[in-house]
Amino acid sequence: MSMIQNLNAIKDNGIEEFIKAENEKWKCKSCGGVINVHKDICSTCGKQRNTESG
Ligand SMILES: [Zn+2]
Secondary structure, three states: OOHHHHHHHHHHHOHHHHHHHHHHHOEOOOOOOEEEOOOOEEOOOOOEOOOOOO
8 A cells, every 4th residue: 555545545534444444454363462563473472464374
């Protein structure tokens, strides 16, 4: 997603919706923990962000 698209999304949906979507993007599907943005793994359980299954 580009910067412009981000801004448009904020304009359309509001900052709260945008933040919610961002949080969702960085939330671990296994444990609900926070994904480390730099390492792309969950800081709680160590699971990788973009695993298709498991
Ligand atoms: Zn996790």
